[in-house]
Amino acid sequence: MLKEEATDTLSVNDIKDLRSALAFLASKPGQLLTTKKLVDPHGELAGIYRKIGAGTPVVPPTRIGPAMIFENVKGYDMRVAVGILASRERTALLLNSSVESLPFALLDALNHPIAPVTVPGSHAPCQENVHLAPLDIRTLIPAPTNTLLDAGPYFNMGLLRAEDPETGEADVTIHRLCVQGPDRLTVYFVPGRHIDQFRMKAERLGRPLPVSINMGLDPAIYVGACFEPPTTPLGFDELTISGGLRKRPIELVDCVSVAAKAIAHAEIVIEGEILPGERMREDINTNTGYAMPEFPGYLGNAQAELPVIRVTAVTHRNNPILQTIVGPGEEHVNLAGIPTEASILQLVEKSMPGRLLNVYAHSAGGGKYLAILQFRKSSIRDEGRQRQAALVAFAAFSELKHVILVDEDVNIFDSNDVLWAMTTRYQGDVSTVFIPGVRCHPLDPSQTPQFSPSIPAEGISCKTIFDCTVPYHLRDQFVRADFVDVNVEDLLS
Template identity: 30%
Template sequence: MAKDLRGFIAELEEKSPEDVARVKKLVSPRYEMSAILTHLERKKRLPLLYFENVEGGRAPVVINAMASRPLMAMAMETKPEDLARKFIERQANVIPPVEVSDGPVQEAIRVGDDVDLAELPMLTHYDVNVAPYITAGIVVAQDPDTGVRNTSYNRLMMAGKRELRIFMAIGRHLWTLHNKMERRDQPLPVAIVIGVHPLFALGAQAFTPADEDEYAVIGGMMNEPLRLVKARTVPLLVPADAELVVEGRMLPHVRREEGPFGEFTGHAVEKDDRQVIEVTAVTHRKNYIFQDIHAGYTEHKLMGAVPREAALLKAVRNAVPTVKDVCMPVSGNCRFHAYISITKRTPGQAKNAICAAIASDMLLKHVVVVDDDIDVFDEEAVLWAVSNRFQADRGLVVIANAQGSELDPTAGPGGVNAKMGIDATKPLGGFPPPLRVPDEVMNRIRLEDFLPHFAK
């Protein structure tokens, strides 16, 4: 059976039912779902939320399908601390997709004037939003010359029955494809895929060269060929086992106001004129599940961490082969901070790791390098290393006026910002040892034998 969203939910309910919360009471996608999620976030509770009874009789809504490392590790059949390594392994093992004649995603079809985006249970997340958004939409486009497919997450604002307005990061593949078509005065055919297995979502975010077909990368991530079916109104193949697909054309030379929008930084991005998609069809399963990624909250941040950590690990490994682990923590939006552990062999290796990291990902602002006895997934341990092993006059690296993210609220025009690296590794040649109980005693004394209540 092909991997899909509903199959993942069923597996999660079987293996870890405490991680699924079904909401049966009537709830509105306008602010109310956001309020429930906000209460849970404040309590540090991150279950997969399944809203069964949505106002207006619309489809059920799922949020938080990728809101924790254990959840993604379950999907990838690995340990949470090994996600980046497993991602690298699967990204290298591409599996080409296969075309099929039909699929569940086209059990119901609406074309042209029969389309009304208001029928979809899109969320209005915050008071700054002037319209509902598709936030879990994976935009598929194809290079008109090579046929190579690109996939990317982009925020999409509803602006009418058949109109969406899209934000694209400058210089990324989708932006480049639209520019290519715009120079030819032609629209770019697109398909927006909603409701997929977490491995599909992770693969869609992989850092790839422009000439690599990302459907094949997704297949590698899922460890099975992606099943594709012909779209109904655009010359694209779309995932047969998705919950829903919106087909359309990104228009040339048309810009209309989009925003404000609450981004991953937890701050609102101001409105601006952006590209427009004219929707030509909506296809979906008969009883489809609508998926949302709640802007600015844990899932929004964490789902982007694993692909970035994989790319970061590869880049640092080229400069410092003894790198052990990397982590992009939620505290840095899983984009602005990186913690890197290395087995230090020679002086200066930590600074080499800092330089490699900053060069590999323009969104990074702060990089902390620690020794291999520090768990980079334990933020308290990383900060302990900074406190006890770092001196600013010899371990600080600052790079001014570098390219960063235009979504960073502290950045200058065009996203220009400063980068900082912290060498929190011990100097070679001697350092006071950390305190520890002998290993033999730790292994022999089991907490459950003395304090069973606290051993759980």
């Protein structure tokens, strides 16, 4: 238990930063585990949490378990927290929602955004301690190494914030950041990411791009930041969604060393500049050939040329907590998947109101590759619309690879129930729709010409619809056995 902050009276409405989130979890049985055991951030920390609560698609043995705080990290006087969002149930608790309603909560926040506000440095806990360059981030912050083949230590929950050098519009996104030296980080941008667009604009102007890297945040900030186009187009500030989730503005503060803003209640902020024209090989210090475990479950390849961030300052709270993620795993599933669910629900609802009941971005797809859609057919005229909904889902989230369609009597959050529907309501030759030759997310190792001659280039995939819904005219032949509805809580109590 987080003894110094646990309280029985803390409400979810009191959450405004990582510390209050941890205190809230400490009051919920089974949601937070703390250890004082000496732990090495090089491989051991991730190896422990893999078995405690990392979840799919981490290699077994793994499970969904509590969040965890490591209070005694070898070589550092800094705590490390992991797995805060590595459970859909815990994520729902932290966002004052339910497992089934999470995407609807995000949609409500998207439709009722609240813009962030800037506070003075004297009101920003993240600047209680300031380290200006020259500095060595390797000795200040215990960046974990997930596996012994990683390119190096990584910050995996660093929320980058930057502004368009031409328009001043702001964006926040999470990217992997490899520690390459005392004041150097490499950053990997999947093509099309908005801060990368800002970087390219600044580079064309021959200017560095000022950024803040914010770590240890209110969970609502991390979840709200993970929306993607077309739901949040270039220039859309996702912090407005986070504000909508909390129903109050997120507080920002001017950085101390660059012309950027930081999250005022962050535990740790790294300030810096993405340097124009400078590139670095991701595994330059280790030569492993690999980067780190990626969300599909495999070790990612080290990138040959990545943009470089020059660190100009590190600020942090008193007794700071570094927040990290063991990836792949359930935490990535929730960060990427729940905003994806909301985006699909929004776009399908606009196309065919009242038919799509819910969406689950399944753990097996890392929150990106696989979505299960619960669709209701009200008449014979709805037959075929379920497949149209799947096509809309692909448009709502371009990195989606597979869609499984099920009826309203199937629990989309229960994989056994989904596989039951696939077994009894699906025939491969008539219930499968193949859409070949479509670009997907680049980290799927199966989308190569070597895997299939139908793939012309890496990153191209065959997207697939698995229609496990009952044809409307046969619905009377597929009624599940009905049982008496009994309140077992009274019996068990």
